Amino acid sequence: MTFVLKTFGSLQLVDRSGNPVAFPEKGLLLLAYLFTADQGSADRSTLARFLWGEADKGVALSTLRKVISRINARQTELGVNLLSLQANLVSLNRDSLSSDLLQPGQAEDGEPLVRLEHVVKLMNQPFLGPVNCHSREFQRWLAERESCHVEILGNTLRAASGLARSRKETELLRRAAVILFRTEPKDPDTLQMLIPIFQAEDEVEHLRDHFEKRQNSILRGIAVLDGANGGDDSSSRPAPATAKGQEAALSLEAERIRLEIPRLVLLPPKSQSIRPEAGFLAASLVEDITIGFCAFNSLQVIAPYSAVQIGHQTETQKAFFERQRVNYILDTRISNAGDEVTLFAQLIFFDQNQIVWAERFSLDHMELLKDRRAVARQIALSVSSEIERHEALREDLNPVAYHRYLVGRRHLARLTLPNLRRARKEMKAALSVSPDFAPALSSMARTYSKEWLLTARGDIELLKTAETSSRQAIEKRSDFADGYREFGVAKLLQGAFDDSAEAMEVAENLAPHYADVIADYADTLVHCSLPAMALRKIERAIELNPLAPDTYFWTAAGANYALGEFESSLDYIGQMADPSLADRLSAASCAMLGRHDKARVFVRRFREANPDFDVDKWLSAVPSKEQWHKDLYREGLKKAGF
Structure with missing residues (x-):
């Protein structure tokens, strides 16, 4: 081979000595695509769409001809024919060019550890690096490539996972596992493979014991059912497997059950108290505990919004718990014990309808902080030893500050200007007695x-104040x-896309099961003009918060x-409780599908509430990193009749 196309780290052409060779960037993209x-x-039409989209087919084809002309001129200078x-x-000449592109089936018969080292070296670098191409076809191809890379890494790691004999080879497996986990942290097969690689068996010993007992109960239940069927009706049952086959099947089932990450839902408290404010504070307390648990990889927590929704639907709770694979339920209720208002909590193992722990806590506001720790710690010990490491808020936090923070949080549940200002007042009160209370600082940022x-006045000082408060948190x-x-949100609204995305990534890493954080990260990625990544994130958020709010x-x-x-x-908009909130997007989507009559219905409905709406003025205020993104939205809105 005369030349090599490098696609990891940065997109470039190198000669046989590894020296970079100048070549048109669009030509390099065509080589990678082909x-x-x-x-x-x-x-030609396919390549034009790949490079520039479908905005103007004639212009794209004309530009492609110019690009091909430049490529031919450069090929003549180099004395090589890469494209013909x-x-x-347009065809690729593979006799003159090789590439580091990872593709399925490539050298699968090679030595797995050597192959893994090669894949890890490549995937430790960004694919393509910064390239100037933003068409939808390119974005779709890029997402397919990244998905292919993950599959190749997973298959290669799986083949090599039992072969490490030295410290260097073990470290290679771990580096590969880290890359794989970052790309698909929710995949159960990935998690199962990573446990022996990281020698994490001791860290899940509590889960191992628990699920082995569960498996034994299941097997006893099967034996009871077999006995109830008479034990001799051979015509209605399959032929018995060999003892060895039975042992292998049971071993696989036990392993699957043992390694599955438990799911917990904390239901909103039922109130039997004559003091209405007790329910207000208890609901905040339970939600706060829920968010705290979201930080643990050893436990998946149903998001508070879904928990509240299903808490009011007692007839459908069981079906919801089964559908969402919930293992544990924290059921709470408020009652009066003399002059004292208490919160009774019980942890239920849903699989066997078994109460594994119960306790009663005072709702006197001076005891709330202590009770939050106690509830969190008791649940942690009941579900997994890993969660024992959960750290409560600062030991010296003033309980009055925590009480004011909980009150303020409830005002943030419904976003109106009066509620925002009430929340801000409570957060200021909390900070006046505990200036270092990070949750109050971040909530203050959210109010700004x-x-x-909500005001849409473009007051930059509000965003600067939000940024300052979140930075302090x-x-x-x-x-x-x-x-x-909150730092990421403030940066996004100021148009600092890269800073916003970086902050959101840190937030997600700190709380990998916190659905609202992941949803806000997804929203940031949409505005960063990275829709494929955004879609993966928001789908993850919806999985964690299946009764999601409309913003998801x-x-x-x-x-x-x-x-x-x-x-x-349009399908996602149809799942919103109030789809009229997205009338602009509905109109644009219908127009792009050629459903102009339907688009005009959405335009008319939106105009009734917003008669002064101006497309260009609105788009100038919406943060979008790439111009193609705004142009695509403008095209749909204009076609719809705005």
């Missing part, structure tokens, strides 16, 4: 950023996800629109 195309060929043109077909959105507690989340589905609809998946965009 390496993955059938027969290494594609027609026959009629309408949400006020900026991070300084007080560097492991606090909400601080980074709205974000998913926006990501699909940017990917050109207009039908999927």
